[in-house]
């Protein structure tokens with residue numbers, strides 16, 4: 287398998303030989319990622335798909351600096367000084383319940399000590415873009431799951447990072463809201479053209495949003511295949527699905543993914559059997 | 569033919585629906601009336617039994633006499649003098665107990681080293697009945713105000729430190745991850761994540777601490793030889809067999825306890841506006 291590399295100048299993220307192992311209670315070692323290579327060009331919308339447990343979140347957390355690699359390197363080409371390197375939209379509920387929508391969205395900026403007027407403008411803009419302006423003073427418990435997810439997205443975008451990391455940001459949403467938010471995300475992304483690393487289990491979502499899709503192998507996670515998505519931008523979420531290539535790309539990804547999902551299922555079954563054996567030995 | 573007769577006899581469904589509706593609309597008011605009535609019923613019964621002599625009026629003076637005694641205490645200014653002593657002890661003891669309780673609880677919740685150091689001490693001391701250590705306080709600090717402050721503070725400290733610690737320790741890891749990802753440093757993590765995340769639990773601790781403080785105050789004023797305060801008045805009235813006045817000060821304790829719970833509840837709601845309430 288060859289890694290499509292961009293020219294050195296354009297490479298935003300360069301990953302070589304990345305591995306991550308966890309030691310779980312009982313001394314058992316889990317290899318989440320093994321010998322993982324990847325180049326992400328500046329401004330690319332890259333999406334990771336792969337079976338559950340293949341190490342997608344682990345990879346993103348290492349990119350974010352929340353987890354240290356067991357081996358290998360992650361190199362990030364920094365841009366202008368003063369901007370944060372990355373901001374993450376976390377898997378699951380992650381906005382602060384004790385802050386209003388506004389305070390949540392402004393979090394990164396106020397941590398960095400950005401001037402009040404600038405915070406006001408930026409946060410106002412992204413609350414507007416995510417349709418949350420009316421809820422600026424609302425606390426999260428009064429919001430629907432979809433709205434909370436939008437706050438999380440506004441928080442990451444308002445921080446204006448060089449790289450945006452999004453871990454299944456729409457997975458908890460119903461189909462209609464998901465489609466709407468995908469459209470919103472495309473629109474906001476078109477404004478900024480940030481480098482994005484996005485995780486999803488939805489092949490449709492991956493094809494709709496991305497420039498390039500990486501299919502990961504079952505545990506331990508590796509890059510199994512890369513698929514380029516050639517559609518022009520700006521894209522229209524609904525029209526896209528009528529394009530003749532759309533179905534082909536979806537089929538292509540599915541056939542790559544299917545193998546790995548089956549492998550992951552087999553691994554899980556084996557784990558059950560071996561733990562049962564362990565029971566008999568005891 | 570017999571079938572139609574039977575159908576006619578069966579009560580219609582409408583009746584069931586009516587019943588449900590009635591029960592619901594009545595129940596709210598009934599509940600309020602019941603909770604006002606039940607103490608009143610007890611007081612009136614007590615009054616009657618005491619008046620007719622079923623209850624020994626020497627030990628169970630009629631509630632009207634107790635209120636009368638309380639009124640006398642208030643009129644002569646005694647109630648006010650005693651309350652000044654007790655309230656200042658309670659407040660000083662509360663602050664001296666609650667502030668270190670919150671600080672130690674937060675630090676132990678954030679630092680595993682501090683937690684390892686503090687935990688065995690607290691869990692070793694906590695089970696000792698607080699009233700049993702009063703003589704120790706007398707040994708250390710002698711008879712006087714200091715003893716009472718520190719004794720009250722000790723009672724307040726434990727519930728506050730334990731609840732604060734568990735509040736901080738139970739803030740979901742994801743919020744710390746978010747703070748780290750957005751570049752928050754220690755101070756910011758404390759103010760924006762640990763403290764607000766733990767706040768509901770801290771309030772619970774303060775609520776329990778305030779109640780404990782009142783217990784400690786009563787014990788200390790009875791045994792601490794200060795010669796004033798609500799606790800002293802209860803004990804002194806007992807010894808002088810002024811039972812109405814004893815009940816009057818017990819009533820003061822009850823009212824102060826209720827007031828404390830009310831204040832902590834109000835302040836608690838103020839500082840946690842994000843919690844859903846019905």
Ligand SMILES: Nc1ncnc2c1ncn2[C@@H]1O[C@H](COP(=O)(O)OP(=O)(O)OP(=O)(O)O)[C@@H](O)[C@H]1O
Pocket residue numbers: 308309310316317318337338339340341342343344345377505
């Ligand atoms: N902190 C941890 N300690 C031990 N094992 C972990 C830890 N975090 C992740 N793992 C393991 O590493 C593997 C990869 O986990 P990860 O969360 O990255 O998967 P994922 O691809 O994001 O899955 P999903 O699609 O279900 O979110 C799993 O086997 C998981 O059990």
Ligand SMILES: [Mg+2]
Pocket residue numbers: 342343344377453
């Ligand atoms: Mg994941």
